[in-house]
Amino acid sequence: MAQVRYVSASRVYGKNAPPAVDALDLEIRDGEFMVLVGPSGSGKTTALRMLAGLEPLDAGRVEIGERDVTFVPPKDRDIAMVFQNYALYPQKTVAQNMGFALKMQGVPKDERDRRVREAARLLDLDDQMLDRKPRQLSGGQRQRVAMGRAIVREPRVFLMDEPLSNLDAKLRVQTRSQIAELQRRLGITTVYVTHDQVEAMTMGHRVAVLARGKLQQCATPRELYDNPVNQFVAGFIGSPAMNLQTVPLTDGGARLAGTVLPLPAAVRTAASQAGLGELVAGIRPEHLHLANGSGELAGEVLLVEDLGADALLHVRLAGDADPVVARTEGRTPPAPGQQVTFHVQPDDIFAFHPVTGARLAG
Amino acid sequence: MTVIEDLAPPPKVEVRPRGVSRRERWQRRLPLLPALIYTIVVTQIPFLVTLYYSFQSYFWNTTAPAHFNGVSNYKTVFTTPAFRSALWRSVVMTAAAVIIAMILGVALAVLLDRKFFGRGVVRTLLITPFLIMPAAAALVWAGPMLDPNFGLLNYLLAPFGVHHVAWLSTHALGSVIVVMIWQWTPFMTLIVLAGLQSQPPDVLEAAKVDGAGAFATFRELTLPHLRPYIELGILLGSIYLVNVFDQVRLMTNGGPGTATTNLPFYLYQQVNYAFDIGGAAATGVVTVILTIIVATFALRMFARVFRFEEAV
Numbered sequence: 102m103a104q105v106r107y108v109s110a111s112r113v114y115g116k117n118a119p120p121a122v123d124a125l126d127l128e129i130r131d132g133e134f135m136v137l138v139g140p141s142g143s144g145k146t147t148a149l150r151m152l153a154g155l156e157p158l159d160a161g162r163v164e165i166g167e168r169d170v171t172f173v174p175p176k177d178r179d180i181a182m183v184f185q186n187y188a189l190y191p192q193k194t195v196a197q198n199m200g201f202a203l204k205m206q207g208v209p210k211d212e213r214d215r216r217v218r219e220a221a222r223l224l225d226l227d228d229q230m231l232d233r234k235p236r237q238l239s240g241g242q243r244q245r246v247a248m249g250r251a252i253v254r255e256p257r258v259f260l261m262d263e264p265l266s267n268l269d270a271k272l273r274v275q276t277r278s279q280i281a282e283l284q285r286r287l288g289i290t291t292v293y294v295t296h297d298q299v300e301a302m303t304m305g306h307r308v309a310v311l312a313r314g315k316l317q318q319c320a321t322p323r324e325l326y327d328n329p330v331n332q333f334v335a336g337f338i339g340s341p342a343m344n345l346q347t348v349p350l351t352d353g354g355a356r357l358a359g360t361v362l363p364l365p366a367a368v369r370t371a372a373s374q375a376g377l378g379e380l381v382a383g384i385r386p387e388h389l390h391l392a393n394g395s396g397e398l399a400g401e402v403l404l405v406e407d408l409g410a411d412a413l414l415h416v417r418l419a420g421d422a423d424p425v426v427a428r429t430e431g432r433t434p435p436a437p438g439q440q441v442t443f444h445v446q447p448d449d450i451f452a453f454h455p456v457t458g459a460r461l462a463g
Numbered sequence: 464m465t466v467i468e469d470l471a472p473p474p475k476v477e478v479r480p481r482g483v484s485r486r487e488r489w490q491r492r493l494p495l496l497p498a499l500i501y502t503i504v505v506t507q508i509p510f511l512v513t514l515y516y517s518f519q520s521y522f523w524n525t526t527a528p529a530h531f532n533g534v535s536n537y538k539t540v541f542t543t544p545a546f547r548s549a550l551w552r553s554v555v556m557t558a559a560a561v562i563i564a565m566i567l568g569v570a571l572a573v574l575l576d577r578k579f580f581g582r583g584v585v586r587t588l589l590i591t592p593f594l595i596m597p598a599a600a601a602l603v604w605a606g607p608m609l610d611p612n613f614g615l616l617n618y619l620l621a622p623f624g625v626h627h628v629a630w631l632s633t634h635a636l637g638s639v640i641v642v643m644i645w646q647w648t649p650f651m652t653l654i655v656l657a658g659l660q661s662q663p664p665d666v667l668e669a670a671k672v673d674g675a676g677a678f679a680t681f682r683e684l685t686l687p688h689l690r691p692y693i694e695l696g697i698l699l700g701s702i703y704l705v706n707v708f709d710q711v712r713l714m715t716n717g718g719p720g721t722a723t724t725n726l727p728f729y730l731y732q733q734v735n736y737a738f739d740i741g742g743a744a745a746t747g748v749v750t751v752i753l754t755i756i757v758a759t760f761a762l763r764m765f766a767r768v769f770r771f772e773e774a775v
Contacts, residue, residue: 155668176674188665192687201683202673250673260672 103166103257103290105129105152110161112147121147123314124161129307132288134281136305138295140337144314145294146262152292153182153260165258176205181251182260186267187243189235189250196221196231199249220253223283241272248280252287259284259291265300277304298338302326310334332458335383335451341413343383344425347455354447355382358418360397362445368452371461375454380461383451386413389427389443391435396442400425405434416441510751516744523738536745546746548721549729550753553705556636556725560643560707561700565693567644568651573681575652576659593649597709604642605631605714635715635722642710647703651696658692659685698761705754726750 107127113120122144129135137145150156152163154175162171170178181202190198199220200213208216221231224245235243244264251259264280265273281304284291295301301308302322309319310333318330322338329335335343348355350372354364362382364372372380390396400418412434414427427443435441452461517536521529540546575586592600608615611629620628630638662685670680708727711717717724717732724732730750733743 153668153672155671175668175671176676178672180672182669182672184665184669186663186665188663188669190666190669190684192684192690201670201675205674205676205679250669254673 104131104133104164105135105166105258105290105292106164107148107152108162108164110148110151110163111159112144112151112156113159120144120159120314122151125311125314125316127309127316127319129290129292132290134284134291134293134304134306136293136295136301136308137311138298138301138308138337139311139317141296142313143311145296145311147314148311149260149262149292149294152258153180154178179254179257180260181254181256181258183247183251183262183264185263187235187247187264189243189246191235194232194234195226195238195246195249198235198246199231199253202250202254216253217249220249223252224249240267240269241276244268244276248283252283255289257290259289259293261291261293263295264293265295266297273300280304299340302338308338310337312337329451330460332381332383332453332460335453335460339385341386341426341428343385343451344389345381345383345453346423346425347379348382349379350377355380355450355452357382358398358400358420360399362397362450363447364450364452365447367462368450372452375461377455379455381453381455381458383453384425384445384449386426386428388445388449389416389425390445391427391429392442392444394442396444398443398445400441400443402435402437402439402441405437407431407434414441416443513744513747516740517748519741519744521740523740529741532741536741537749539742540745540749545721545724545729546749549724549726552636552721552723553725553727556640556643556707556723557701557704559640560647560704561697563640564644564647564700565651565655565697567648568696569655569689569693571648571652572655572659575656589652590649592646593653595646597646597707598713600642600646601710601713604638604645604710609638609714631715632719635719639707639710639714639723642714643704643707647700650700654692654696654699655689658689662688698757702754702758702761705757 105127106129107125109124109126110122111120111124112122125144125148127135127148137148139145147156151158152165154170154173158171162169164170165178165180190201193201196214196217199217203213203216217231218228221228226242226245226249230238230242235246238246244267247264251261261280265276268276277300280293293300293304302325305322307319307321308325310317310325312333318325318334320328325334325338329338332345336345346357348357348362350356350369351361354362354369356362368380389398398418400416402414402416403424404415406413406415409431411431412429414429414434415424416427417424429435453459454461516529518531518533519529520532520535571589575582575589579585595603607613609630611617611627614630616630617625617628628634666684667680670684675683706727707725708731711723711725711728712731715723717728726746727750730743730746733739733746737743
């Protein structure tokens with residue numbers, strides 16, 4: 102049980118390469134489930150490995166429970182890690198895999214067996230499986246053994262590096278909730294790395310979004326969704342992604358698809374202060390409301406993706422704007438080729454600086 | 464839809480490609496025939512001839528023609544102490560050389576399995592002994608290295624109070640074994656190095672996180688992982704070293720006395736000193752049978768290594 106802090110932690114691989122992790126400042130509270138999310142190359146895995154001690158820091162420091170562990174080897178950090186490919190010990194049985202860390206700590210055999218069994222029960226691994234070798238297990242079972250190996254330790258921090266990426270879609274959803282539930286029950290501080298924003302949103306108490314080695318935003322999933330601080334976070338969080346269009350500014354708002362979208366006063370003020378002639382407007386798919394011909398945005402339906410509960414409309418708006426995606430009720434979606442109009446609430450429009458990508462007040 | 468597809472039986476795999484006639488198959492294999500015939504001529508026919516002579520009484524130094532004498536050659540093989548002591552010496556030499564070479568090989572491989580400046584050069588230098596002809600190596604060791612008066616070893620040991628030791632007379636067996644080890648350590652290093660480099664790095668990282676130190680990681684994870692590679696190295700090394708001849712012939716000539724007479728050298732003596740073709744043939748047949756037994760184990764081990772590779 103411990104809090105974790107990154108203080109201006111940096112990692113540079115090549116001499117002239119940009120830092121893989123650039124002055125990361127992040128505080129993870131005791132017992133918190135923190136998800137690091139970002140596209141590949143964002144530095145999320147490097148950040149996790151720095152915390153594990155598998156990657157040295159080039160600047161800054163890392164603390165676990167108030168203690169500076171920057172130069173502490175992994176084995177003395179009291180952490181447990183679940184690897185992307187599980188990294189089970191191939192020559193050891195499941196029970197030996199799970200009990201290895203305890204053996205290294207010199208825990209007597211009886212105690213070890215008891216704790217392995219306990220962890221196995223927690224993960225629904227039955228007793229006969231404990232005597233098998235990892236190669237005799239299915240992917241899902243291996244994943245659970247890897248989890249078990251981490252749990253048996255009762256470490257201060259769990260580190261998980263995309264532990265679900267090798268599972269099929271259905272198992273992934275199932276295991277996702279199991280891990281979140283298990284973490285809640287054990288109350289152990291967890292840092293979880295994923296590139297999947299759905300995993301990030303559903304599992305994390307808070308989510309840290311990284312891009313190109315820099316922390317973009319760290320907030321609760323709800324806050325990230327409702328209040329992204331910049332264009333990257335807005336585009337990364339949410340599925341399907343937010344519609345982002347560069348639009349010219351006019352007196353009352355922004356010009357899009359032949360009409361003027363009204364913008365909130367605060368955004369207009371911010372834009373004029375920055376001396377902008379255009380900005381990037383972002384509208385989430387569910388904020389484009391179908392409005393039987395009376396909406397301000399008109400366009401033609403190109404494609405309908407029916408997801409059951411709802412449908413996604415790919416629409417080319419009037420003018421030469423890129424197609425946008427709108428989420429609509431699934432029962433009676435318009436057909437491809439049909440002309441539709443949308444209504445948008447001014448408050449649902451996000452505005453970003455066209456160059457820096459920063460959110461314009463709103 | 465997908466469910467139905469999943470339930471469909473998997474397509475049967477044809478062992479023999481369909482539409483290939485008997486004639487076509489022969490045409491495909493025909494080019495291999497000369498190699499097969501050559502192999503038979505140079506290995507199987509001499510073996511049959513050897514088998515024939517092993518039942519004959521045939522001496523090169525008499526004018527008497529060869530004549531059938533039953534299994535008496537084999538009786539001699541199994542009753543003469545010379546054969547047994549040569550066999551035992553072969554076992555001792557092979558076992559000592561292979562085991563020590565393997566221990567050194569593991570140590571060197573572990574040292575080589577990390578990045579350091581000049582690794583490529585060091586690796587090449589370490590492999591060199593394996594590339595030298597056994598006869599050349601034996602001559603270099605017997606002369607410049609181990610000579611009682613001018614040898615490098617005595618020169619190097621002089622500061623420690625060792626003077627003019629005639630290594631090849633006083634420590635003959637040990638000296639021959641040292642040369643065998645010197646020559647075979649690189650082979651073991653290469654095999655073990657291949658094993659080390661096939662160990663997934665994330666397993667080693669997992670061990671670090673699990674609190675295992677370097678020694679515990681080696682004992683608990685690396686050594687079990689290396690086991691099939693070590694077994695392979697030991698068996699291949701044994702097959703080669705049980706036949707060692709060059710070093711014995713050129714360094715000690717089997718002596719002093721019979722101190723370094725192993726099976727191949729004993730066979731050589733039977734032909735070239737005793738001119739006993741029948742006896743030598745019988746000894747050879749027995750040696751071949753013993754070698755086949757060892758080789759069978761080796762081949763099984765091969766199969767195991769490949770199974771292991773597949774499973775991982």
